[in-house]
Amino acid sequence: MMKNIRNFCIIAHIDHGKSTLADRLMEKTGSVASRDMQSQLLDSMELEREKGITIKLTPTRMKYNYNGEEYVLNLIDTPGHVDFTYEVSRSLAACEGAILIVDASQGVEAQTLANAYLALDAGLEILPVINKIDLPSARPDEAKKQIEDVVGLPADDAPCISAKDGTNIDLVLQKIVTDFPPPKGDEKAPLKCLVFDSFYDNFKGAVCLIRVVDGRLQAGDSILFMQTGRKYDVTEVGIFNPKMQPVQSLSAGEVGYVCASIKSVSDVRVGDTITHQSAMADKPLPGYKVVQPVVYCGVFAADGAKYNELKEALLKLKLNDASLQFAPEVSQALGFGFRCGFLGLLHLDIITQRIEREFNLDIITTAPSVSYKVLKTNGEELEISNPASLPSPVEIDKIFEPIVKASIFTPPSYVGAIMQLCQDKRGEYKNMVYLDAGRVRLEYRLPLGEIIYDFFDKMKSLTKGYASFDYEMDGFAPSNLVKLDILLNGEKCDALSLIVHEDSAYTRGRAITEKLKKIIPRQLFEVPIQAAIGNKIIARETLSALRKDVLAKCYGGDITRKRKLLEKQKEGKKRMRQIGSVEIPAEAFLSILKLDDEK
Amino acid sequence: MMGIYVHIPFCESKCIYCAFASFVRDENFQARYFEFLNKEIKNCNFPDREVASIYFGGGTPSCVSEKQIVKTLQTIKSAFHVLPDAEITIECNPCSASLEKLKTYHSAGFNRVSFGVQSLNDKMLKFLGRRHTKAQALAAIENAKRAGFDNISADLLLGLPKGDIQNDAKILLRSGVKHISAYMLQVEDGTPLKNMVESGKVKLPSDDQTVDNYQKLTDFLQKNRFLQYEISNFALKGFKSKHNFAYWTGQAYLGFGLGAHSFDGKYKRFSSADNFEDYFTGKQNVEKLSPSQRDEEMIMLGLRCDAGFRLDALNASISEKPIFNKYVQDGILEMSDGVIRLNSKYYNVSNSIILHLID
Known part of the structure; x- marks a missing residue:
């Protein structure tokens, strides 16, 4: 009965209470017994809970009685970050409604707006909810006014709740039923299911999370993924309760999962359309994209002997994360490792942290890079995602760098600062629109390479976090790019090479050599630290020789203490890398990204 | 052949940089400690009984009753076979080592005395929480010589905020010391010095300055025929500390007393507890290398x-x-x-x- 189904998601700025509200809704509808409640059930990964963000989507089905009728409420969680915009857009496409949470004391913030626009773009009905009214600093009326003024949504009837202590949760449930439309769709039409996520299960293989748009799907059906052309036989369909629970079938309007002995999540593309092999839909659902990594970096085991463990870790993570890409890489400085591709900096951060935590591996990562297109003088075309493999300047005819179309939402008072920032980052001004008295939207074309450098941090500090930023890839453009090499004691350190714009090469070179001088511990001999373009040295610092490194006396024959101290230092040294005769700490490889910290 | 170390964990007051097992305790407590210490020595069944060196360290061995010290040395002599040419050292604080005491030590069999001089700058001595002055330090050395000691060592600290360590060494050499230990001041956790440094109340010289002074001192001592036989230790020919040298060359040694460390000369290190409560139960930490x-x-x-x-x-x-x-x-x-x-x-x-x- 489609009219009794509501598919919705919750969107919010970070920390406004998305996961707490989800927990409360599940508790109120009896989807999970209170005693089994582990706070914030949906954010199941430790890292997600810690960062207060959701990376992996976890839908859940709830039952709710309203006016004597039983409703099925499907909550589809969304990752709230620009790295995963495509995934978010597919999750939103699986819903009819979105709850927009606003913190009663914080009011509308950057992500509130960005998320609200995404939901409006997807044609969703939006239900504003004012949360945290239990706080002494709560000002629900102001929050409502901001929603009306800034987001442009009526908020007069917005429920004022406290997800923490459970106030007015029933009202939210009622509004889900009354305000959100039921799904539309035709159970009799040829099957169309939207794949909005997938994950790996040790027993079932890749599990696809789907929204059935038209038709009906059941175990035994022969299905076709319309975009990839892959064919499978369905072994199981089911719902999330919130744990996986098999059901007879899933019909138009429903949300659930499908298993079909799919070996890996890499065989499943988010946004793909599932149909029947026999009675095919005429065309796939709109909005499908192949997501490509946009940020790359080298990942190496700090203890070089652990290469195979690192490989295992990446393979396991890949099982559950189709967007993660990696290929073996050999660095003179760092040994054997992997060049990994990510959807963005957060994705990179999450993956590297998961490797360290879940697999207990100490890793070294190199500075992130984007992927460049290089046209060589001999006519050959290359794609370069590792600065170290850029050909020498004489072999290069042209280099093209990836460009993004960026929209920045900001209060008008920061427009000047943001324009200056975009200009510094080689941005090309496109447009500026005053959305209302409190919000301006700026559009720029910016090199992606500048964005992954320090754009976010700078924008955040310039606007006190009030600006939100979103971008989409917008092709490649030729640019005057050069490879900046770093030499330690005269030896080139491949893992420290960067591709930078010619105009900023000198500044960057100086900043990097200065920074490295601070980070690299003094050695037994003097070490020159140089930055070079080709054979030309453009910056130099000198690290003077180590003077004092001596252990205190062995008093009263206590040798053990001294040996333990030495062993501890030895352990710490595993994170050091040898470049020629110079030892450099692992942090050095990433630190060159954060050059402005101390200025 | 082996060495014996005896730890005397008592001081009259605690210096600001000290992180060693040393405490201010009354005579009754000290008597109890010595009783246990003597028992520990008597009951020791280490197979090697030949003793080439004995070292009474602390704390401040000279701040406790000399009777206790002499009695403990006698206990060692009767429990072990102390070789006739054994080096027997006692650490002394210049202000608690009177001529009387030093004479008593010497006639009991001690043949080497090590003074914790640290500096000959009175301001620095006060700053460190030492109880002696430059004059007292030099007088103590004189007394040691009068009491019959020829083998006299002095400790100096490198890395102090003020003072001239090279000049201190010059004066000490003139006074007749045969051995100098120059340790770099370490800022240890939990010491008053650490707080002072962290709060900015005290500014210590940079590592580079300290090393400069260390190297100047080394040059000076070497010019004066003091051989650098260890990072921090310098001696005239024939005056190397046999006991300390045993630690560095992997010979066996037994430690008695609070927190004292022992080594069987092979693969086993063991130590007694470094708090009195556990020490009196005879608890030992054993480590197999x-x-x-x-x-x-x-x-x-x-x-x-x-x-x-x-x-x-x-x-x-x-x-x-x-x-x-x-x-x-x-x-x-x-x-x-x-x-x-x-x-x-x-x-x-x-x-x-x-x-x-x-x-």
């Missing part, structure tokens, strides 16, 4: 002193290591007759070199 740990120790200790270590004494060879060969090539390590020594010019960075070799 793995072959690689023993190697690490041999390298670490051997490279601190002019004894070096024998390549063939190691369980695992290091001579194929590129860094080893590079150090030999660069003259950082010196090799002769299968013994490896650290070039004394590199003592100030010995830790880095040791770390590379054991990596």
Whole structure:
């Protein structure tokens, strides 16, 4: 009965209470017994809970009685970050409604707006909810006014709740039923299911999370993924309760999962359309994209002997994360490792942290890079995602760098600062629109390479976090790019090479050599630290020789203490890398990204 | 053959930089301690009974009743076979070592005295929480000589905010000391000094300045025929500390008293508890060294002193290591007759070199 189904998601700025509200809704509808409640059930990964963000989507089905009728409420969680915009857009496409949470004391913030626009773009009905009214600093009326003024949504009837202590949760449930439309769709039409996520299960293989748009799907059906052309036989369909629970079938309007002995999540593309092999839909659902990594970096085991463990870790993570890409890489400085591709900096951060935590591996990562297109003088075309493999300047005819179309939402008072920032980052001004008295939207074309450098941090500090930023890839453009090499004691350190714009090469070179001088511990001999373009040295610092490194006396024959101290230092040294005769700490490889910290 | 260390964990007051097991306690408590200590010595059943050196350290051995010290030494002499030429040292604080006391020590059999002079700058002595002055330090050395001691050592501290350590050494040499230990001041956790440094109340000289002073002191002492036989130790010919040398060359030693450490000369290290409560129960920590740990120790200790270590004494060879060969090539390590020594010019960075070799 489609009219009794509501598919919705919750969107919010970070920390406004998305996961707490989800927990409360599940508790109120009896989807999970209170005693089994582990706070914030949906954010199941430790890292997600810690960062207060959701990376992996976890839908859940709830039952709710309203006016004597039983409703099925499907909550589809969304990752709230620009790295995963495509995934978010597919999750939103699986819903009819979105709850927009606003913190009663914080009011509308950057992500509130960005998320609200995404939901409006997807044609969703939006239900504003004012949360945290239990706080002494709560000002629900102001929050409502901001929603009306800034987001442009009526908020007069917005429920004022406290997800923490459970106030007015029933009202939210009622509004889900009354305000959100039921799904539309035709159970009799040829099957169309939207794949909005997938994950790996040790027993079932890749599990696809789907929204059935038209038709009906059941175990035994022969299905076709319309975009990839892959064919499978369905072994199981089911719902999330919130744990996986098999059901007879899933019909138009429903949300659930499908298993079909799919070996890996890499065989499943988010946004793909599932149909029947026999009675095919005429065309796939709109909005499908192949997501490509946009940020790359080298990942190496700090203890070089652990290469195979690192490989295992990446393979396991890949099982559950189709967007993660990696290929073996050999660095003179760092040994054997992997060049990994990510959807963005957060994705990179999450993956590297998961490797360290879940697999207990100490890793070294190199500075992130984007992927460049290089046209060589001999006519050959290359794609370069590792600065170290850029050909020498004489072999290069042209280099093209990836460009993004960026929209920045900001209060008008920061427009000047943001324009200056975009200009510094080689941005090309496109447009500026005053959305209302409190919000301006700026559009720029910016090199992606500048964005992954320090754009976010700078924008955040310039606007006190009030600006939100979103971008989409917008092709490649030729640019005057050069490879900046770093030499330690005269030896080139491949893992420290960067591709930078010619105009900023000198500044960057100086900043990097200065920074490295601070980070690299003094050695037994003097070490020159140089930055070079080709054979030309453009910056130099000198690290003077180590003077004092001596252990205190062995008093009263206590040798053990001294040996333990030495062993501890030895352990710490595993994170050091040898470049020629110079030892450099692992942090050095990433630190060159954060050059402005101390200025 | 082995050495015996006796720990006297008492002081009249605690110095600001001290992180050792030393406490201010009354005579009754001290008597109880000595009773247990003597029992510990009597009951020791270590198979080796030949003693080549004895060292009474602290704390401040000279701040407790000399009767207790003499009695403890006698206990050792009757429980073990102390060799006739054994080196028997007592650590003294210049202000508690009276001529009377020093005479008593000497006639009981002590033949070496080590004074905790630290500095001859009265301001610095006060700052450190020492109870003596420059004049008292020099008087104590005189008294030691009058009491019959020839083998006299003085400790100095490098890295103090003020003072002239080279000049201090000059004065000490003139006063007739035969041995100097110059330790770099360490800012240890939990000490008042640490708080002072962290709160900015005290500014210590930079590492570079300290090393400059260390090297100047080394040059000065060497010019005056003091041989640098360990990172921090200098002696005229025939006055190296046998006891300390035993620690660095892997000989057996027994430690008695609170928190005292022992080594069987092979693979076993053991120590008594460093708090009184556990010490009085006789609790011991025992550590069995793995072959690689023993190697690490041999390298670490051997490279601190002019004894070096024998390549063939190691369980695992290091001579194929590129860094080893590079150090030999660069003259950082010196090799002769299968013994490896650290070039004394590199003592100030010995830790880095040791770390590379054991990596």
